[in-house]
Amino acid sequence: xxxxxxxxxxxxxxxxAPPVFAQTLTxxxxxxxxxxxAALERGDAISVRQAVEGVLQKEAQSVSPSDYNExxxxxxxxxxxxxxxxxxxxWEAAVAMLQAAGKSAxxxxxxxxxxxxxxxxxxxxxxxxxKKEIADQEQRLKGLEAQVGMTEAQLKTRQQLxxxxxxxxxxxxxxxxxxxTIQEILSRLSEDKMLFDKSAAEWNGFIAKEKLEIAQAGSVxxxxxxxxxxxxxxxxxxxxxxxxxxxxxxxxxxxxxxCQRFVNGLMGIEDPPETQDTAKPNPQKKT
Numbered sequence: 001x002x003x004x005x006x007x008x009x010x011x012x013x014x015x016x017a018p019p020v021f022a023q024t025l026t027x028x029x030x031x032x033x034x035x036x037x038a039a040l041e042r043g044d045a046i047s048v049r050q051a052v053e054g055v056l057q058k059e060a061q062s063v064s065p066s067d068y069n070e071x072x073x074x075x076x077x078x079x080x081x082x083x084x085x086x087x088x089x090x091w092e093a094a095v096a097m098l099q100a101a102g103k104s105a106x107x108x109x110x111x112x113x114x115x116x117x118x119x120x121x122x123x124x125x126x127x128x129x130x131k132k133e134i135a136d137q138e139q140r141l142k143g144l145e146a147q148v149g150m151t152e153a154q155l156k157t158r159q160q161l162x163x164x165x166x167x168x169x170x171x172x173x174x175x176x177x178x179x180x181t182i183q184e185i186l187s188r189l190s191e192d193k194m195l196f197d198k199s200a201a202e203w204n205g206f207i208a209k210e211k212l213e214i215a216q217a218g219s220v221x222x223x224x225x226x227x228x229x230x231x232x233x234x235x236x237x238x239x240x241x242x243x244x245x246x247x248x249x250x251x252x253x254x255x256x257x258x259c260q261r262f263v264n265g266l267m268g269i270e271d272p273p274e275t276q277d278t279a280k281p282n283p284q285k286k287t
Contacts, residue, residue: 025059026073036080043243043267045087052081066115068189071108075101075192082199087240089247091210095203102196109189116182123175123182130168130175137161137168214252224253232262242266 032051039048055077063070078101085094141161144154217223231245246263253259261271 024070024073025055025063025077026069028055028059029073029076033076033080036084040080040083040087040240043087043239045084045247048080048084049088052077052084056081065107065111068108068112068115068185071104071111072189072192075105075108075196078104079196086203087244087247089244089249089251091203091207091248095200095207098196098200098203102193102200105189105193105196109186109193112189113186116186120179120182123179127172127175127179130172134165134168134172137165141165221253221256224249224256224259228256228259228262239266 032055036048036051039045059077060074063074065071078097082094082097082101085091085097141158144150144158144161147154150158213227214220214223217226228246228249231242231249234242243263243266246259246266250256250259250263264271
């Protein structure tokens with residue numbers, strides 16, 4: 001069986017934001033993230049999907065498009081929704097969530113480029129100016145220190161030049177660090193958009209392939225039977241993948257009890273004992 005691809009999960013990018021009185025989505029996600037990760041690890045997709053839907057209903061419309069911290073957190077929430085949908089076997093919902101995440105990621109990248117791009121340009125212009133000033137000041141300082149027996153005024157000027165040079169060098173270091181940070185942010189936001197689009201395309205491809213295989217099998221029921229045997233025998237695959245695929249097959253054919261038992265086994269749920277007919281004495285039994 002083909003390796004069950006996992007949803008691409010962008011790493012967190014929480015950036016410094018001005019303090020606010022109300023708790024932001026970014027703040028809430030700091031608490032929700034470990035809870036959702038733990039739930040997915042247990043195989044609990046339903047609670048994560050419900051929590052994600054609740055957060056989106058409350059937060060999606062109120063997130064400011066100009067706040068790239070909040071927009072990034074919004075795409076992260078949607079990514080959790082996609083992962084939970086995959087784990088529940090609902091690939092169509094996962095695609096929809098990934099597409100929504102990709103759209104918000106694209107909007108975030110475009111707005112961040114417009115906002116941070118102007119800041120980036122300011123830093124670059126100042127660096128050119130400050131480096132020229134440093135070159136001039138170093139030349140003046142070199143000329144002063146080459147003199148023998150500097151006057152009191154010259155000594156004072158030399159000290160002022162040294163202080164000014166130190167301040168400018170610190171400012172240059174700060175601007176260079178800021179430029180690197182801006183580049184990392186813009187690069188990351190742009191990359192996230194591509195990752196979400198790629199994941200959505202891959203899952204659409206899996207759905208199309210599944211439809212073709214169902215047609216080749218002759219029926220959904222036969223497809224589920226055949227595919228379940230593959231999933232059961234492929235025990236080297238991660239539990240998340242096998243559980244997600246088992247639930248997908250159960251979603252396709254809810255009447256397949258073997259599929260339900262497979263999912264229960266992965267979740268550590270014991271099957272209820274089957275009802276057995278009570279043995280009755282046979283009145284015609286020979287003595």
